[in-house]
Amino acid sequence: MMKPRALAAAMFCLFAASTAAHADDDIFSNGHVDGDLRLYNFNRLYDSKTVPNASAFSVGALINAQTGTFLTGFSVGGSFATVNSLGTHSSELAKIDTTLAGPNNSIGTFSQAYLQYQNGMFLFRGGYQYLADDPWMGNNDSRIIPSSYNALKVQITPLPGWNLFAVREYSWKSRTSYEMYADNLYYPSKYDGDSMYGNNGSLPLHARSAPGTWEGGTTYVNGGLNAQLRYYDFMHFARTAYAVGSYVIDTGSGFNPVIGAQYLAQNDGSDNRFTETDTKLFGTAGNHVKSRVIGGDIGVVIPNGRFDIFYNKVAHEEGAVGGGALISPYTSNYGTDPLFTTSMIRGLIEAGPGRAWKGKFTYDLFDKKLELTTAYAKYMTYFRGNSHDLYFDVIYHLDGALKGLTLRNRWELSNGGIDNLNPTNKTFVYNRLMIDYKF
16 A cells, blocks of 8 residues: 555646646646634533633645646546644643644645546546535534545436446545554554544554555435435444435425435444454443444425424443444544434434434525524433534625635533543533635
């Protein structure tokens, strides 16, 4: 497997060579550059008397570039991200919200460096890349640097709205990592030198590395129907079948009912990384991986808004790792999984087997310049007790001379639970201020 720096160098050389060899194709003028300038200020506020509040501030830039096509479909792309706390981090590690950009004052990294071929219905992309819209290996883009993956992807689009795809992922880069590593969020921080923070970290430092993931599936969008079927082999972690779909019924009245369903089934034998290291999730080891998840959504789309009631159940499984815990190598502890009831802070992946329901209301004002969201979620879990989350999200998009500038504040309160779900089982408030300028 190509090392991170070697792959980046190879992509650069390929780009330079293609530029020289195909200047007549004008790949520069037909290329594309975009990006984000960002400022984030995070505050974790605890009622606990033994855990100090934590905060983090960072400014950063994310630059994406892709050439025009050459040789009837080839192009080269890349992304570079840099962040800096401007020396605002506390001298005490416990008082730094390391999930934003880790404990250091700055990060600079190539998050994408890929070769792409696209012609008609066929797409191939290889190298460092974002797996856009992948529910279980996504960008996790709630911080400054998105998660990215060293992967090969093939996709065919037989009809508009219908995609068939396959992915082989070899390693990944977390939101606080400098390079690609053969690990995931179940490995401890600094595993193999990885500066990975905000992770689950249950595995021991001596655990064998993660060999990556095979994925295949299909997605279909047509009118009010949105459906997908995916299979993942998170090798030596869990084999996962996932299906989700929703349908918006167009009544012509402006009030359109929504129905949705979700199903996931996981299995893995005794040779996975949890069983071979006797690792416990939620205080429970097991001799195999097994998880079963169902979910439902009933809602209504209204003029300028939408209201939904969601439900999920993760079944308790005796003898399984974590008592039936859902294994999610690239979202665990990030709170970015696609389960209907996941909140900003956490969901059933982080709270463990059990049931949850969630009510969510979104509304737009001033021609969608102002977006308002509020949600309430209740979790009833086997190992971590009962808890609830209250959420508010305000987004304002500026226009005119400031078009592209977005102001956003997300606030969530988590209360309840047992076994230190929140520090010393007290109230936890998380506030995230984000200012973003897209160009």
